Amino acid sequence: MPRDAAKTTGNPSAGGAEGFRPGERQPASTDLALQEEMLDPPAPSPWVSAFRSLLRDRAAVCAAAVLMIIIGASVLAPAYARFVAGVDPFSSNLEGEILLNGESVPVLQPSTEGLGLGVIPIGPTWQVNGYFLGADEQGRDVMARLLYGGRATLLIGGLATALTLTLAAAIGITAGFFGGWIDQVLSRILDILWAFPIYLLAISLSIVLLTARIEIGPFVIDSGSLVIPIAIIGIIYVPYVARPIRGQVLALRRSEFVMAAIGLGVPSHRILLRDILPNVVTTLIVFVPLMMALNISTETALSFLSLGVQSPGASWGTIIRDGQSLLYSRPWVSTAPGLVIIVTIVALNILGDGVRDAFDSRSKLRP
Amino acid sequence: MLTILLQRLAQMAFVMFGISVMVFLIFFATPGSDPAARIAGKNAAPETLAAVRHDFGLDQSLPVQYAVMMKKLFVTGDLVSFVNRGLKVVPAIVEATPVTLSLVFGAALLWVAGGLAIGIAAAAFRGRLIDRLLMILSLTGVAIPVFWLGEMTNLLSQNRLHDTLFFSWVPALGYVPFAEDPLGWFKALLLPWFTLALGFIGLYGRVLRASIVEIYQEDFIRTARAKGLSESRILLRHALRMSLVPFVTMFGLDFGALVGGGALMTEVVFGLNGVGKLTYDSLQSLDLPVIMASVLYASFFVVVANALVDIAYLMLDPRIRSN
Numbered sequence: 148m149p150r151d152a153a154k155t156t157g158n159p160s161a162g163g164a165e166g167f168r169p170g171e172r173q174p175a176s177t178d179l180a181l182q183e184e185m186l187d188p189p190a191p192s193p194w195v196s197a198f199r200s201l202l203r204d205r206a207a208v209c210a211a212a213v214l215m216i217i218i219g220a221s222v223l224a225p226a227y228a229r230f231v232a233g234v235d236p237f238s239s240n241l242e243g244e245i246l247l248n249g250e251s252v253p254v255l256q257p258s259t260e261g262l263g264l265g266v267i268p269i270g271p272t273w274q275v276n277g278y279f280l281g282a283d284e285q286g287r288d289v290m291a292r293l294l295y296g297g298r299a300t301l302l303i304g305g306l307a308t309a310l311t312l313t314l315a316a317a318i319g320i321t322a323g324f325f326g327g328w329i330d331q332v333l334s335r336i337l338d339i340l341w342a343f344p345i346y347l348l349a350i351s352l353s354i355v356l357l358t359a360r361i362e363i364g365p366f367v368i369d370s371g372s373l374v375i376p377i378a379i380i381g382i383i384y385v386p387y388v389a390r391p392i393r394g395q396v397l398a399l400r401r402s403e404f405v406m407a408a409i410g411l412g413v414p415s416h417r418i419l420l421r422d423i424l425p426n427v428v429t430t431l432i433v434f435v436p437l438m439m440a441l442n443i444s445t446e447t448a449l450s451f452l453s454l455g456v457q458s459p460g461a462s463w464g465t466i467i468r469d470g471q472s473l474l475y476s477r478p479w480v481s482t483a484p485g486l487v488i489i490v491t492i493v494a495l496n497i498l499g500d501g502v503r504d505a506f507d508s509r510s511k512l513r514p
Numbered sequence: 515m516l517t518i519l520l521q522r523l524a525q526m527a528f529v530m531f532g533i534s535v536m537v538f539l540i541f542f543a544t545p546g547s548d549p550a551a552r553i554a555g556k557n558a559a560p561e562t563l564a565a566v567r568h569d570f571g572l573d574q575s576l577p578v579q580y581a582v583m584m585k586k587l588f589v590t591g592d593l594v595s596f597v598n599r600g601l602k603v604v605p606a607i608v609e610a611t612p613v614t615l616s617l618v619f620g621a622a623l624l625w626v627a628g629g630l631a632i633g634i635a636a637a638a639f640r641g642r643l644i645d646r647l648l649m650i651l652s653l654t655g656v657a658i659p660v661f662w663l664g665e666m667t668n669l670l671s672q673n674r675l676h677d678t679l680f681f682s683w684v685p686a687l688g689y690v691p692f693a694e695d696p697l698g699w700f701k702a703l704l705l706p707w708f709t710l711a712l713g714f715i716g717l718y719g720r721v722l723r724a725s726i727v728e729i730y731q732e733d734f735i736r737t738a739r740a741k742g743l744s745e746s747r748i749l750l751r752h753a754l755r756m757s758l759v760p761f762v763t764m765f766g767l768d769f770g771a772l773v774g775g776g777a778l779m780t781e782v783v784f785g786l787n788g789v790g791k792l793t794y795d796s797l798q799s800l801d802l803p804v805i806m807a808s809v810l811y812a813s814f815f816v817v818v819a820n821a822l823v824d825i826a827y828l829m830l831d832p833r834i835r836s837n
Contacts, residue, residue, distance in 0.1 A: 338532075342813065344771055345776075452797070467661070474669055478674075481669075489654060493653050
């Protein structure tokens with residue numbers, strides 16, 4: 148397929164002999180004890196050296212720090228809602244009033260524009276003790292919802308990434324290692340999934356799954372459960388990762404140390420576990436931040452179309468949607484989550500570049 | 515060469531068949547998705563449900579239903595909406611197509627020009643401040659959600675700054691057919707074009723820069739330098755030319771994906787009645803035939819675009835051709 152083809156032509160060595168990679172087992176374990184006195188101290192393990200070079204990458208460290216702050220703030224969302232702002236971000240607050248500059252102000256004010264029908268929620272107070280970013284149409288604190296939304300968005304992004312990588316590793320390794328008809332079947336399935344327009348696939352699955360209550364054996368998934376967006380987003384990106392992994396495993400399968408192991412009669416499961424998997428793991432690590440970024444943008448887009456996190460739950464995408472009808476009167480409701488999304492995705496990409504440089508220095512992967 | 519072409523066509527046919535089966539199964543055979551219940555409404559009496567089932571042919575076996583659906587979609591073209599029984603699905607899609615094409619074509623022109631400019635400039639100044647700034651800007655462009663950017667554009671151009679010099683020309687949201695009023699068409703689409711293109715400009719700029727920088731390490735660049743060619747000639751004639759292969763591949767795929775539904779967000783935010791908006795609207799009323807038809811058409815478009823890219827690739831790259 149074209150993207151793979153682009154990679155191979157761009158880098159003809161990708162399919163050829165494998166050099167030393169972090170995490171790779173050396174085929175022959177020579178006894179170095181005798182020579183140790185004459186040699187330099189042993190080189191640090193590939194993991195350690197990769198982490199060291201990542202720590203030297205200032206941009207990546209800054210990006211990681213920014214992500215930590217965002218994750219921390221999301222984790223502390225309940226604390227903010229209960230102790231600082233004193234609001235419930237999930238139930239509507241149509242009659243509430245708050246103290247502002249010593250005056251009591253209703254959270255939802257009657258609209259003065261047009262026919263005077265409807266209400267306008269309170270705008271940003273810029274005070275942390277309540278309605279910092281104002282309220283949405285149901286009088287819910289947007290700042291608290293933004294923090295809770297971060298929880299949902301990051302949780303979905305993270306778990307979907309874990310799902311994608313697990314499935315992709317399983318499929319890619321099986322197809323690449325066993326070859327034959329197994330490879331044919333798996334590759335054709337990936338072809339179909341790959342050709343499917345991502346958003347339309349996600350939309351189709353969401354429509355069907357979100358409105359239904361699914362019972363699979365003893366498990367019941369209620370409509371509106373976070374499991375559904377996680378599963379959908381996790382599945383649609385599997386081909387993106389499974390294809391490069393299959394290619395890598397195909398190359399490893401032909402490498403000398405695997406051939407040697409096969410020749411020695413080492414059982415397949417042992418070769419997979421000891422020789423193939425450690426190599427694939429570094430590839431997977433390189434994919435983590437980039438898939439996170441991709442998943443977060445997909446989740447926010449689906450939630451914006453009301454196909455992800457369901458009301459009254461919050462995610463960054465749903466808040467932008469909630470703010471759509473208030474766009475001209477209370478623009479901050481939509482603006483704030485968008486800014487947070489941009490910062491998160493930029494940070495994930497910078498971290499991703501750093502991780503790729505550290506773990507895959509010859510830059511064989513360009514996800 | 516011919517065998518590869520035929521193989522590619524066979525693969526394309528297989529993928530299309532697979533997609534159509536998958537779409538059909540998603541909508542008609544997923545546990546919990548009972549189309550009859552959707553049509554009859556909530557808490558419908560069992561007799562109503564049975565009547566609806568019979569009426570819409572949902573009581574037949576799945577393969578029969580699949581065949582009937584495909585026949586209505588591709589042979590007779592008379593599939594009707596479940597929600598609005600007067601609405602024929604295929605003509606509705608045909609009607610919406612020019613809107614989507616206008617949007618995507620304009621945006622494509624912008625992002626190719628912008629991507630080339632950014633990629634070449636960053637590669638020319640690689641390692642310097644301009645390069646770093648351009649790359650940070652491109653990354654930000656990639657990170658901005660397109661639906662949010664559209665909302666912000668609307669906020670400024672329709673509301674906050676509408677009365678200023680910059681945006682007083684902006685018409686109300688919606689599409690104006692080119693045949694009716696070319697200038698109005700241009701005005702209505704200019705901001706959507708930029709909104710849709712921004713992320714791609716960033717992405718293409720980054721990819722182009724990376725591949726130019728990689729090609730700078732190849733031997734033929736050193737040879738060109740040794741011949742005494744000027745730096746700009748090396749960049750434009752040698753490095754850029756080689757870098758265009760992945761650029762063109764990406765363009766084909768992204769263009770296909772956008773026509774095939776990827777422009778949905780932009781169409782929704784700017785109120786353009788394209789195929790994406792049609793899908794979105796039928797989504798709100800859970801109108802399965804419309805959703806299914808537009809998803810299928812879109813996927814087929816993507817599959818054809820992918821195949822064309824592959825074939826173009828075959829023609830362009832002698833290494834693949836001889837293999």
